[in-house]
Amino acid sequence: MQVQTVAKSTPRIDFAALTLCRGLGQQATSRIATISTIQSVSASQVVFYEGDEADSIYEVVRGTLKIYKLLPDGRRQITGFLSEGHLLGLSLDGTYTYSAEAMTDLVLCRYPRSHFDRIVSEMPGLAQRLLTATSDELRAAQDQMLLLGRKSAEEKIASFLLMLARSHSLGDEENVLEIPMGRDDIADYLGLSIETVSRTLTKLKRAGIIALPMSSRVVLQDRGRLEELAGGEFAESL
Amino acid sequence: MQVQTVAKSTPRIDFAALTLCRGLGQQATSRIATISTIQSVSASQVVFYEGDEADSIYEVVRGTLKIYKLLPDGRRQITGFLSEGHLLGLSLDGTYTYSAEAMTDLVLCRYPRSHFDRIVSEMPGLAQRLLTATSDELRAAQDQMLLLGRKSAEEKIASFLLMLARSHSLGDEENVLEIPMGRDDIADYLGLSIETVSRTLTKLKRAGIIALPMSSRVVLQDRGRLEELAGGEFAESL
DNA sequence: CGCAAACTTGATGTTGCTCAAGCTAGGTGG
DNA sequence: CCACCTAGCTTGAGCAACATCAAGTTTGCG
Numbered sequence A, B: 001m002q003v004q005t006v007a008k009s010t011p012r013i014d015f016a017a018l019t020l021c022r023g024l025g026q027q028a029t030s031r032i033a034t035i036s037t038i039q040s041v042s043a044s045q046v047v048f049y050e051g052d053e054a055d056s057i058y059e060v061v062r063g064t065l066k067i068y069k070l071l072p073d074g075r076r077q078i079t080g081f082l083s084e085g086h087l088l089g090l091s092l093d094g095t096y097t098y099s100a101e102a103m104t105d106l107v108l109c110r111y112p113r114s115h116f117d118r119i120v121s122e123m124p125g126l127a128q129r130l131l132t133a134t135s136d137e138l139r140a141a142q143d144q145m146l147l148l149g150r151k152s153a154e155e156k157i158a159s160f161l162l163m164l165a166r167s168h169s170l171g172d173e174e175n176v177l178e179i180p181m182g183r184d185d186i187a188d189y190l191g192l193s194i195e196t197v198s199r200t201l202t203k204l205k206r207a208g209i210i211a212l213p214m215s216s217r218v219v220l221q222d223r224g225r226l227e228e229l230a231g232g233e234f235a236e237s238l
Numbered sequence C: 001c002g003c004a005a006a007c008t009t010g011a012t013g014t015t016g017c018t019c020a021a022g023c024t025a026g027g028t029g030g
Numbered sequence D: 001c002c003a004c005c006t007a008g009c010t011t012g013a014g015c016a017a018c019a020t021c022a023a024g025t026t027t028g029c030g
Helices: A026-035 A113-122 A126-150 A153-167 A183-190 A194-206 A223-229 B026-035 B113-122 B126-150 B153-167 B183-190 B194-206 B223-229
Strands: A037-041 A046-048 A056-062 A064-070 A076-083 A099-102 A106-112 A176-178 A210-214 A217-220 B037-041 B046-048 B056-062 B064-070 B076-083 B099-102 B106-112 B176-178 B210-214 B217-220
Touching: A026 A106, A026 A113, A056 A113, A064 A183, A064 B126, A076 A126, A076 A183, A076 B126, A106 A113, A113 A126, A126 A153, A126 B064, A126 B076, A126 B126, A153 A176, A153 A183, A153 A194, A153 A217, A153 A223, A183 A194, A194 A210, B026 B106, B026 B113, B056 B113, B064 B183, B076 B126, B076 B183, B106 B113, B113 B126, B126 B153, B153 B176, B153 B183, B153 B194, B153 B217, B153 B223, B183 B194, B194 B210
Parallel strands: none
Antiparallel strands: A037 A106, A046 A099, A056 A106, A064 A076, A064 A099, A176 A217, A210 A217, B037 B106, B046 B099, B056 B106, B064 B076, B064 B099, B176 B217, B210 B217
């Protein structure tokens, strides 16, 4: 099931900058470099499917991907958008528990499962780093459960835009967001239909809270009101 | 904010049986015993609130609790029911990211944050155990996102009953479930209203799929149909 | 026995989904 | 360079699912 495109020319990687290596010594870093392989994946390719044998852990080196789960009839829930520095495939049992698909061209660093486990048990501190990363994803997942279970469409969209604003933060001009995914992905991330996503964005535009110069660009014109609409959960106060 | 009831008589605990200790040596276990304190909490007491300073990690020794997040207007999302052996409070930053409330009388084992961190870095293998536990919770959270975002009320209730059946498994008679929480908690766990929970259970009863001899007891009369209704995600096939 | 809390049931209302057209922008071939 | 074509997005109308509001009913407890 692995539909993967390995580039002819392997991109150069600074291993010391990887999430997995940061903070570890020079020796550990080169050790990790030896067990890992670099892999390029082009946009819209699937890295792995839910249910595939989980033979590798990946780190996103460049680009963005989405992870999602499907119901038998095709309904989809996107559980996360992962960009540079995120790890994926850390499953316990033998198979992946979600599918992963490239949203942009990707560079991934791949760690074969068997080597990975060994290295984790041999390197003190590495398991702690992984624990920190996983705890943070769990926290994000709990925020998302609150959103999915209890927020209205308007609150969902407002929260989503603010989340984007936070992750892109300090990049482009303040308050101008590049939306890197289609309406269908937004819908499947927020538990809405495409049409509701579109209508809700239009509504926020009409209210003067955002502007939509293009369908993939949002300008936050009134961040305060957007934060009110998002239904400020505790996390917002940070 | 800590509303906690510490029992006069500290219950006796078998430390070696704790999730945190299992698999570690005798020495490590007694080390952990020295830094931990046992705490009894009575039903419906709050162990900690979202936003409180996260000064301790807890392990559930006996009983069940719920963890949840609130919106400012009081809407609530229960993100998990934790029973014996589960850890809670493993937050990264300084504050808890959810509230925890006892559903039954509880016995908790409490590890002060400062000691906990030290012990984790000193004991090889412990971080790995925590990573495993956290990864598993993350997997469950992703399943729940699929449920909250994409399943109908009927599918949610069916999934919930099967989840209960799995966790209680092999205890009582096959197919007879004791539901340990009220309709309000079920509703806030599944992202539904109390009334919809009640109506959906009645509907399943009328269809002959379950029986409801009491409001807190469910008999699974046709598990096959229930599994169909749950919209078998991948996990079901395990 | 009586009371309160929890649950169920019914009637009505609202949100967001579905189905069905339009619209727009970017890419392609003439 | 332009016209066309398509994929993605928006908009509208009608509808279904679920929420809300309002009684009833049951259960457990003092």
